Amino acid sequence: MSSPHPAPSPLPGGGGAAAVFPGMAAASYADLGRFLVLDRYARPLVRAADEALGDSLLTGYRAEESTYGPFSQVAFLVASLACAERATAELGLRPDVCAGASFGHRPAAVLAGALSFPDAVRLTADLARCEVAYFGELGEELVTQCFVRVPDGVVSALLADFAERGEWLELSVELGDGSVMLSLPERLLDEVIATMREAGAYVMQTMRPAVHARRFTPLRELATPFVDRCALTDPALPLIADQDGRVLRTAAEVRTMLLDTFDHPVDWPAMVTSLAAGGAATAFVTGPDQLFHKLAATKRAFATVVPVTPKTAQRPVTQGV
Numbered sequence: 001m002s003s004p005h006p007a008p009s010p011l012p013g014g015g016g017a018a019a020v021f022p023g024m025a026a027a028s029y030a031d032l033g034r035f036l037v038l039d040r041y042a043r044p045l046v047r048a049a050d051e052a053l054g055d056s057l058l059t060g061y062r063a064e065e066s067t068y069g070p071f072s073q074v075a076f077l078v079a080s081l082a083c084a085e086r087a088t089a090e091l092g093l094r095p096d097v098c099a100g101a102s103f104g105h106r107p108a109a110v111l112a113g114a115l116s117f118p119d120a121v122r123l124t125a126d127l128a129r130c131e132v133a134y135f136g137e138l139g140e141e142l143v144t145q146c147f148v149r150v151p152d153g154v155v156s157a158l159l160a161d162f163a164e165r166g167e168w169l170e171l172s173v174e175l176g177d178g179s180v181m182l183s184l185p186e187r188l189l190d191e192v193i194a195t196m197r198e199a200g201a202y203v204m205q206t207m208r209p210a211v212h213a214r215r216f217t218p219l220r221e222l223a224t225p226f227v228d229r230c231a232l233t234d235p236a237l238p239l240i241a242d243q244d245g246r247v248l249r250t251a252a253e254v255r256t257m258l259l260d261t262f263d264h265p266v267d268w269p270a271m272v273t274s275l276a277a278g279g280a281a282t283a284f285v286t287g288p289d290q291l292f293h294k295l296a297a298t299k300r301a302f303a304t305v306v307p308v309t310p311k312t313a314q315r316p317v318t319q320g321v
Contacts (some may be wrong), residue, residue, distance in 0.1 A: 016096035017082055018280035018302070019111055022102030022289035023173075023266070025205065026067035026075050032079050032288060033062065035310035041089070042082035045117070048079055051056040053125060068208070070128040073103070077124050080107040080287030081117070087203035087284045087308045097278055099240035101264050101292060102173070102211065105257060113236035114254045119229075123258075126226040134219045135209040141186035144211050146204035146291075147196050150178040154199045158182075158192065172212040176297035183210040199200055204291075212265050220262035227258050238278065242266045245274030268292070272301035284308055 036058060036274045049057045053074070060071035080100075084107065087093035100108035106124060109115035115123075135142065155171065162169035167188060173181035178201070184192060186208075193203050207245050211218075232251040239248040241257045243264040275283065283302040284294035286309075292298060293307040 016279045017093055017284060018273070018275045019087070019093060019095035019098040019108070020102030020272075020283050020285045020292070021080050021107045021111075022097075022285060022287045022292040023100075023102035024068070024073065025288065026207075027072055027076050027288055028067050029062045029064075029075075032075050032310060033058065033081060035082075036061075036075060038083055039086075039310070040115060041085040042078060042291050044084055045078045045085075048117060049074055049121045052121035052240070058239055061069045063079055063273075064076045069132075070125040070130070073128045074121055075289060076103065077107055077120060080104065081110060083288075083308045083310065084111055084284070087286050087306070091284070091306065091308065093286075094243075095237060095284070097240065097275055097280055098146070099242060099271050099275055101242045101268055101271065102261065105239075105242050105261065105288065107287065108239060109258070110233075111237070112239040114231060114233055114239060114248075114251060119231060122246045123226055123230055126229075130222050130226065131209060131219065134216075134222055141208070142210035143186045143189060144172050144183045144207040144209075144213075145189060145192065146173075146178040146179075146207075147179045147201045148175075148204055150180060150196065150201040151199055152178070153275060154196070154201065155180055155182070158195060158277045162188075168215065170213045170215065171211070171265055172261060174268060174270075174277050175265040175291075175295055177295070179206075179295065180211075181266075183213045183215075212261060212263075214263050217263045219261050224259060227255060240271050240274050242268070242271050245270035247274065247278075268295065271298040272298055276301040282306065317321035 036046055045056055057074055061075045064071045098108045098111050106120050110117050110120050159169055169184045171181045232254050233251050241248055243260050244267055248257055282304040282307045289309055293305050298305055
């Protein structure tokens, strides 16, 4: 899909830089704990997160069983922003525009100056608990499943088949070039996986609970008071919405983006196209990312992609396109 919204004002002469934050993948203490303890950019953020939470992030994170629990999500936020600080201090990142996919739009809002770090920490923990309560009362397990290399027409045919059967299946994330995330009841997951494999697609990670679906408007309503507790301000940098690539310049628009995440799908190609249309030639993808910097849509949009992750923090790898 292409964005109907105007791109950021083109940067003089082009060649600008975008700070791009990845969506959240499952991240246990074994994945990020060492980084949060030892990294010189992460440590001050961990201390600030402790103050915002009124609790120890690392202690809670280590004890948490869910990889999408409140402490795990705050840890992902901290790691993403720590990677961005490393990119700024050591790699010369001077962002002209920023964006983030799914969960990534929270650190993007912090970097853009629209959301304070303490508010982002508290919001992340509150929304994680809100999600647990909401999904716990649904009475059935809903998941979001990632697939890549899906042949043309397979997703649309699957959606039509499920609609005809009266079953729920929804496109939650469009990643471009045959990569998608679909939300559905877990009881139908094996069937969908088998269909995708038969069509030649590759099966990737499963997210629990499900995300970004029109079905979750009631969750959006439950989340609204938590978003409204945040003292949002107009972004100091242009901020690109992950739902459709629109450019956000006011606090009210940022609020809408934060709430749209519950019941609107993510459109990654629209987002990176909007970033590039504004003149960004280099994308620094900062955070614990194993997917978004590798996507074909990302590589097409930018002349250079620089992943800065906890694993590449000491030796970032520049991917020329």
